[in-house]
Amino acid sequence: ITPEELTLERLKKNDVNFTLGYNGVNIAVEGDPTAYAIKMKAFKKAKNLFPTWAQEEYLLYKSNYMKACMDAGVPMAPTIFAMKGKRSPTQLFKQIKERGWKTFVMKQSESGFCLGFLKLTVEQVEKDPSILAEYFKDYAHCPECIVQEAIEGFTRNWETRCFWFNGQFLYAIANMAAVST
Numbered sequence: 021i022t023p024e025e026l027t028l029e030r031l032k033k034n035d036v037n038f039t040l041g042y043n044g045v046n047i048a049v050e051g052d053p054t055a056y057a058i059k060m061k062a063f064k065k066a067k068n069l070f071p072t073w074a075q076e077e078y079l080l081y082k083s084n085y086m087k088a089c090m091d092a093g094v095p096m097a098p099t100i101f102a103m104k105g106k107r108s109p110t111q112l113f114k115q116i117k118e119r120g121w122k123t124f125v126m127k128q129s130e131s132g133f134c135l136g137f138l139k140l141t142v143e144q145v146e147k148d149p150s151i152l153a154e155y156f157k158d159y160a161h162c163p164e165c166i167v168q169e170a171i172e173g174f175t176r177n178w179e180t181r182c183f184w185f186n187g188q189f190l191y192a193i194a195n196m197a198a199v200s201t
Contacts, residue, residue, distance in 0.1 A: 023042055023046070023050075023059070026042075026058075026059045026062055027058060027059075027062050028061060028062040028065050028066060030062075031062055031066040031068065031069070032066070032068070034068060035068060036068050036069075036070055037066065037068055037069050037070070038069075038070050039063070039069055039070070039071065039076060043063075043076055044060070044063060044076050044077065044080045044130070045080065045130060047059045047060060047063070048080070048130045049130075049135055063076065071183070071185070071190055071191075074185075075183075075185045075190065078185065079183060080129075080130050081129050081130060081163065081164060082129040082130075082164070082166050083101045083103075083129065083164055083166070086099060086101075086166070097168040097169055097171050098119060098121070098168060098169040099166060099167065099168045099169075100112065100115055100116070100166075100167040100168075101164055101165075101166060101167075102126075102156070102164065102165040102166075102167055103163070103164050104160075104162065104163045104164060107156050107165065109149070109152035109153040109155075109156060110149075112152060112167060113145055113149070113152055116142065116145075116167070117142060119169070121142065121169045121170075122141060122142055122143075123139065123140070123141050123142075123169070123170035124139075124140055124141075124142075124167055124168060124169055124170055125137065125138065125139045125140075125167070125168050125170050126138045126140070126155060126165055126166070126167050127165065127166050128159050128162040128164075128165060128166075129162060129163060129164040129165065129166055130162065130163065130164075136158075136159055136162070136165075138155060139170060178194045178195065178196060179194065179195055179196070180192060180193070180194040181193050181194075
């Protein structure tokens with residue numbers, strides 16, 4: 021079905037609906053509040069989605085799975101979670117400097133397609149401290165922003181994301197992160 025046809029009634033007509041090509045991330049970044057409400061209602065109520073809505077929602081907010089990975093000892097780039105209502109450009113920059121990061125990246129949690137991706141150096145922010153405030157203003161609607169130390173080699177190697185839920189492997193996606201350059 022096309023994104024325009026996404027309603028609960030339409031989803032019920034299918035035995036199973038695979039949301040890997042069009043999912044909650046797509047809906048969140050489209051920017052149409054009326055369509056968002058209709059489509060999210062359809063996703064939340066449909067019983068025939070893969071991944072299930074519980075799985076999709078878990079993945080939609082990066083801090084959910086990132087914290088679970090960290091707790092399980094999975095290696096991950098050093099990360100700061102900047103949660104809506106608790107964000108402070110000054111405090112964030114202080115944390116970045118305390119950690120000794122020289123270069124870092126920021127991204128919206130519920131996003132894809134490199135929307136909201138920003139790569140900065142400490143030097144750039146020291147020259148223009150308004151950069152972080154502007155970023156948080158531009159993405160004030162976002163429930164969480166992910167801030168990570170930029171890792172050398174990210175542009176040479178495939179970014180591979182493996183999705184597991186309740187101990188079961190679901191699927192993997194790999195892509196080159198050209199935006200990191």
